[in-house]
């Protein structure tokens with residue numbers, strides 16, 4: 001068995017996640033209007049990518065597994081974008 | 093001595109690699125369905141956040157950022173220990189596997205403990221819809237919606253955490269019985285996938301519920 | 312039965328183990344398939360019984376049998392049972408379970424224990440819903456529209472929704488199992504483009520199952536929470552939005568139509584080459600069409616909401632995309648027809664159902680295009696036109712496909728033949744009864760008869776009597792196969808391994824198959840539907 005991901009990588013991922021969490025909290029204290037939400041969700045997406053890529057080994061898994069993962073994300077985006085576009089365009 | 097790998101190979105598979113890859117694929121497909129399950133709730137949140145921005149910012153200001161941030165850190169630690177548990181399994185270190193699995197479980201329980209403390213605080217502040225909710229003012233209905241979604245989404249997440257605790261308990265027991273080795277640790281690996289995924293869900297829950305009202309905090 | 316020399320093997324999956332426990336705890340995908348056959352047949356006849364009561368009541372304009380309250384429960388329970396406990400599981404869990412491993416040359420599905428668990432989950436869900444129905448029923452319609460379902464209905468909504476919620480996880484696990492099986496369990500040489508189209512269609516179906524069903528589950532959970540805790544999630548009085556419910560519901564329920572129709576297309580794609588003695592015309596186009604249907608099916612759900620207060624721009628987009636779905640469906644119909652063209656077509660019962668399927672599915676699909684056009688849709692929304700349209704797809708399409716498939720695969724499943732003459736007769740009865748039931752409903756709908764009412768205006772009387780007459784003929788058409796299949800299970804003639812001279816791997820093993828499907832793992836060297844190569848082999852043999 002190969003250890004495709006080393007403990008060092010896990011440690012850096014972990015520290016990166018903690019750093020991003022701290023930045024989420026700190027950014028929250030600045031009033032940026034709707035951009036508070038956008039920034040928070042954007043940072044969350046980065047954290048999710050880190051966890052998936054390194055902790056969950058998505059980067060080194062078989063291709064089909066990455067297809068499944070991106071497929072799930074894309075389908076969620078379909079659900080949310082089509083529905084929200086209805087709400088946004090109602091007042092047009 | 094019989095080949096231990098052959099003993100662990102279920103009859104529908106022809107090779108251990110096939111069995112391992114199939115199990116992992118199964119877990120990833122399951123994670124895909126979980127994305128869509130939580131996806132429906134994230135959709136509801138987005139729609140109502142868009143419709144009632146003021147009330148949702150106000151609701152967010154009532155969250156405890158200290159407990160929320162600590163909880164996020166706790167869960168990230170648990171993911172780290174889970175990753176190390178899988179690493180220990182990979183290297184055949186059964187003792188460290190048990191240590192890291194139990195560490196992950198303890199961190200998970202700490203998370204749940206803090207979560208329920210928060211729930212109790214919201215209850216005391218009369219912010220528990222259906223149980224004790226009294227806020228007045230023009231936005232009170234929409235504020236209630238915020239808390240309905242908050243309890244629903246974090247509640248469903250907590251249920252997933254509890255299931256995760258159960259799975260990890262089973263893993264500890266199986267490891268204790270000597271089921272795992274460097275050649276066979278697929279169950280640990282896919283339990284880890286589940287745990288990390290539940291962690292990802294929390295990362296997003298933290299982002300949407302705790303941050304937006306932060307600048308209104310009195311601290 | 313040309314070269315079939317082997318008779319029924321002494322030891323097969325049916326008699327290797329005996330006793331009720333050997334069925335209830337079986338991990339054999341073939342036996343689990345049969346458990347599903349028994350369960351969904353049970354639910355099918357319950358659902359049909361509700362339909363029969365409705366049609367009887369509609370014999371008279373005043374709805375002489377039932378008042379509006381009871382009638383509301385009848386159509387709700389008919390819809391709920393038929394959609395979730397017959398149509399959704401119908402082909403995938405029965406024929407899919409039985410034949411996916413066999414067609415790809417595997418011993419079993421990827422996760423046999425999960426497969427059995429799916430059946431138990433399905434049964435718990437089904438019995439929960441049945442319990443709700445026996446105790447007083449549901450009157451929301453199968454669609455559970457809010458705020459009626461959450462704030463006003465006093466019937467057993469929560470319990471019925473709970474049953475569907477539970478059964479949904481059975482669906483999800485079945486889909487997950489099939490995807491993993493098709494990816495990882497194929498026999499050596501069984502490349503993706505050597506797979507029978509049956510597998511491709513089931514694969515497309517499974518993708519829809521795992522992506523759409525969770526959204527239904529969470530939607531029903533939210534309904535349950537709203538009803539139990541009296542909080543407003545969808546209730547406009549409490550700031551909620553009922554249109555959000557419709558978005559979430561139809562995000563599942565439009566693709567659910569493809570969960571019902573794609574497996575029927577899977578069956579038809581097996582039957583037509585076999586009885587035309589020709590490879591499927593344009594194999595790759597049919598494959599891509601299946602995948603396109605699965606993907607595009609997720610982008611059109613808003614066509615159910617043209618009158619729900621959706622934005623005009625969304626409605627336009629959804630309308631356009633709905634037209635687009637017609638393209639892959641038309642490709643399939645074209646390819647099936649082209650397969651038959653200049654083939655040596657024989658008219659055995661499965662082929663009759665297949666041809667009936669093509670005709671009825673085309674009518675259903677074409678009227679679907681009418682409904683995708685906003686102008687017409689606004690005119691016929693909530694009329695019998697819609698009812699007729701989706702029954703052409705679901706009964707004319709999915710049920711015909713299921714019956715065709717059961718006839719086609721029956722010799723393999725049981726090792727026995729069914730009585731051919733009687734089977735042809737009942738295929739004819741089903742076809743005639745179906746059209747007599749539902750064609751008048753197109754006219755009724757276009758004339759403006761609304762759906763879901765216990766009574767109607769006197770000018771609709773004649774057509775309603777025709778429809779009820781058709782329904783009773785259709786009922787006979789469904790009871791006949793039930794009777795002769797039970798008879799054939801015991802007394803049918805031995806079928807031999809390959810009575811249809813078909814090409815798939817499933818026909819290369821004995822009927823009924825052994826527990827592990829094949830004596831040894833097959834190695835595939837030829838594409839699907841290679842009738843030419845098969846002839847060579849017979850000469851050599």
Ligand SMILES: [Cu+2]
Pocket residue numbers: 564565568611612614615
């Ligand atoms: Cu539709």
